[in-house]
Amino acid sequence: MKISYKTEKGIFYNGDLEKVLSSKKFEKYKGEINLIFFSPPFPLNRKKKYGNLQGQEYIDWLSNLAIKLKDYLSDDGSIVIEMGNSWESGNPIMSTLALKALISFLEAADYRLCQQFVWHNTAKLPSPTEWVTKKRIRVKDSFTHIWWMSKTEYPKANNRNILEEYSKKMKRLLKNKSYNSGRRPSEHNIGEKSFLTNNNGAIPSNVIVAANTVSRSPYLTYCKENGIIPHPARMPLDLPEFFIKFLTEENDLVLDPFGGSNTTGEAAESLNRNWLSVEINEDYIEGSKGRFSKIKK
Template structure:
């Protein structure tokens, strides 16, 4: 566990999360982390450059982390984990390994499952390629799940922090102060004044649509300039931004145990949250510097780690 770099609000550790969480130096964070947000390596049937485990080994590994995370999570804090889809090898059949991993994580950590979210990525490449592009007997797999869980059924959360712009029809309704009230075929009874209050935005759904197709970001420019290979599985900023706004307040502490290119840290910095990221790959850490103007501006270099 070594410090790669610091910013005004955060710190990036180089190391594997298992060792970092069991380090005496990390004890100071016990019970103080308000949000643990992460996308672990998915349980794939073939290995990728950024590493992943398989089968029961993956389930055991992920569930063991859930116990460690519980020690560091604040009593009203939240965990949000991305769980991607995986497929059986050689056949067009989805694997249940991702679901088994999630259930093991919940049970071992004794967490409450608060809500399920869907990340719809309209720009995702067709996969699994063999069945979608070649055999043409499946459709494109374009989403992953984010699972929100906590120690308590009532963690810190406020959907007023993630309101979306009203639709044109809603804006028109608020202006006219008129609509058809009464009962609906769904058996809901709409009151005469139920929709007349301007709440400064609409409550979002649990489906988040965000594409990761940006090609001219400060991160990518920095990687090109420094001849660094970008992280192969970067997350759009819209995802951590939504959950950080929804589940934390300013100056709260956010942990990303699989920091990668440090999207979570950069968003936390911008939203005035404290943050900790952990990543063992030095090339990913070096590239992440491009997300922080103060560090990249002064030609910051990582050394002695």
């Protein structure tokens, strides 16, 4: 394990994750991390350059990781995991491996499942190709699940930090102070003043719509200028930003154990949070430097 670089708010470690979590130097972070946000390698049937396990081996690996990460999480901290979908090899049938891995992850460390989110990627290419674009017997798979869990039923969280702009209709309602109140067919009784309070925004749903369609950015420019191939599975900044705002406060500590191109570190730094990232691939780490204006030696 070694420190690849530091910024004003964060540190990027280069090394094998399991060895990093077991190292004496990293032990100082035990119980100090407020949010662990990551997207582990998916249990895909076809091997990717960034690595992925399969079958029971994947489940066992993720379960072991759950136990090790728990030691580093603060008592009111959260873990947020993006879990992609996978398909049975050679068949137009979805695999249940990701779900089995999730349940095993929860049970291995006795986490509480706080809420399920869906990331709808509007720019995702049609897949799985064999069944969607060739034989035309499935529709494209354009979402992944994001699972929020913690040690306790009441981790730190505040949805006031992620309010969305009111719709035009809601703005008009607040202005006119009038709407159709009364009992609905659903048997809900809407009071005459139930929706007249201006809360400065609407509470978002658990469906996050975001596309990673950025063609120009400091990160991509840096990679091009330095002959670095960009990370093949980057996520949009919107995802880590949403959960960092929702589940942490300024100067809290955020960890991405699969740092990759360090989208999480960039989001944390921009929101005045401290961050740690771990990545085994040195090329990914080198490219991630393009996300920061000031790198400390």
